[in-house]
Amino acid sequence: MEDYIVRAVTKDGHIRAFGAYSKATVEEARKRHDLSPVAAAALGRTLTGAAMMGAMLKSEDDLITLQISGDGPIGTVMATADNTGRVKGFVGNPSVMLPPSKVGKLDVGKAVGDGVLTVVKDMGLKEPYAGQVALQTGEIAEDLTYYFAASEQVPSCVGLGVLMNRDDATVREAGGFIVQLMPLAPEEVLSNLEENIRSISSVTDMLSEGRSPEQIIECILKGMDVEFTDRLPMQFYCNCDRDRIEKALISIGRQELQKMIDDGEPITMNCHFCNTDYTFEIDELRGILKKIR
Numbered sequence: 001m002e003d004y005i006v007r008a009v010t011k012d013g014h015i016r017a018f019g020a021y022s023k024a025t026v027e028e029a030r031k032r033h034d035l036s037p038v039a040a041a042a043l044g045r046t047l048t049g050a051a052m053m054g055a056m057l058k059s060e061d062d063l064i065t066l067q068i069s070g071d072g073p074i075g076t077v078m079a080t081a082d083n084t085g086r087v088k089g090f091v092g093n094p095s096v097m098l099p100p101s102k103v104g105k106l107d108v109g110k111a112v113g114d115g116v117l118t119v120v121k122d123m124g125l126k127e128p129y130a131g132q133v134a135l136q137t138g139e140i141a142e143d144l145t146y147y148f149a150a151s152e153q154v155p156s157c158v159g160l161g162v163l164m165n166r167d168d169a170t171v172r173e174a175g176g177f178i179v180q181l182m183p184l185a186p187e188e189v190l191s192n193l194e195e196n197i198r199s200i201s202s203v204t205d206m207l208s209e210g211r212s213p214e215q216i217i218e219c220i221l222k223g224m225d226v227e228f229t230d231r232l233p234m235q236f237y238c239n240c241d242r243d244r245i246e247k248a249l250i251s252i253g254r255q256e257l258q259k260m261i262d263d264g265e266p267i268t269m270n271c272h273f274c275n276t277d278y279t280f281e282i283d284e285l286r287g288i289l290k291k292i293r
Contacts, residue, residue, distance in 0.1 A: 003234040005055050005085050006213045011225040014185040015193065018052040018178045019213025020234060025051070025087065026162055027171040028236040032275045033094045037164045039074060040171060041106040044162035045140040046079040047087050048176040051234050053144075054081030057123070065120040070138055072113025073098070080273070086237035088273040106164065112138030117147055141176070148180065155181040155190070157220075161203030173207040179220055189224075196222050238274035245269045245278045246288055254292050261285050 003024045008017045026044035029035065035043060050066045057064060060083060068077040075092020101107040115135050122128040131151035136142050141160040148156035160176035179197075181190060197220060200206065206216050218226060248269065249257060260267050261282060268279045280288070 005232050005234050007230040008217050008226055008228045011227050014182055014189045016180050017217045019217045020048050020052050020175050021213050022048045022174040025236045026174040035094045036097050037169050038098050038106045038111050039091050039094050039096050041162040042077050042108045043091050044174050045160040046077050047089050048160050049144050050079035050081040051087040052178050054083050057083035063122045067118045070113035070115030072111050074111040085232045085234040088238045090272045109138035117143045159203045163204040173204055175207050196220050240271040249288050257289050
C-alpha cells in the first residue's frame with residue numbers, strides 16, 4: 001500500500017476526519033537520519049500528524065511546522081508539511097535508546113520529556129500564526145489533541161502510531177487519524193463519537209490487521225453517514241538543493257566567507273531536514289564570494 005492521506009466528513013457536517021497511511025514516509029525518514037527505534041517512533045508520529053494537519057491548509061504555498069521541545073534525551077522533534085502530502089522532519093538526537101515502557105512499547109513519552117509543543121502556520125500573511133501549549137504526555141497524539149482544544153478551540157481526537165520490526169528495526173506499520181467536531185455539533189454526536197473511540201484498538205493494531213485509513217475512520221465514525229472527499233499521496237520530501245545552500249552561504253556575508261576560503265579546506269553544509277550533505281570546494285567558495293556586493 002502506498003502512503004496517502006484521506007479527508008472525510010459526515011454528511012450532516014458535524015464532523016470532519018483525516019486518516020493517513022505513512023509507512024514508507026517514516027521508513028524514509030528512519031533511513032535518512034539513521035534513527036533508533038524510539039526516535040523513529042517519535043519522528044514518525046510527528047511527521048504523520050504534521051502531514052494530516054498540512055492537509056487542512058488551503059493553499060499549496062501554505063506550510064505548517066510542528067516543533068516539540070522537551071527535556072528528554074531525544075531533544076527537539078520537528079516536522080514541516082504542506083497541503084499536498086509532502087512532509088519532512090528531524091530529531092535532535094537520532095540515536096537515543098531507552099528501555100521499553102511499562103506496557104512493553106517504545107517509550108516516546110520518556111524520550112521527549114516535559115516541555116512545549118509549538119505549531120506554526122505560514123499562510124503567506126505578514127506574520128505566521130504560532131500557537132504553543134505545554135506537552136501533556138510527550139506521546140505526540142495526546143499533545144496534538146490538547147493543542148487543538150486549547151489553542152484552536154476545536155474538540156479533536158488524534159491517534160498516531162509507528163510499529164517497528166524487532167529483527168532489523170525497520171518500520172513495519174505507520175499511520176494515524178485526526179477527528180474533529182465542528183461548531184454546533186449536537187451533544188449526541190459527541191457521545192456517539194466518544195463511545196466509538198473507546199471501542200477501537202490502537203492505530204498500529206488496526207493497521208496490523210490490514211485496515212486502511214478509510215476503514216479506521218469508518219470504525220471511529222460508526223453509525224454516522226461518512227463521505228470521503230479527497231485522497232492525496234503522502235511522501236517524505238525536502239526542497240533543499242545546492243542553489244538554496246549557496247544562498248545560505250551568501251547570507252553569512254563576505255567576512256565569514258573569506259575566512260572559510262582562507263582556511264583552505266572545502267566546507268560541507270548539512271540539511272537538518274533530510275540529512276543531505278553539500279560540499280563546496282575552495283574555487284566554488286571564491287565564485288560565491290564574487291556574487292556578494
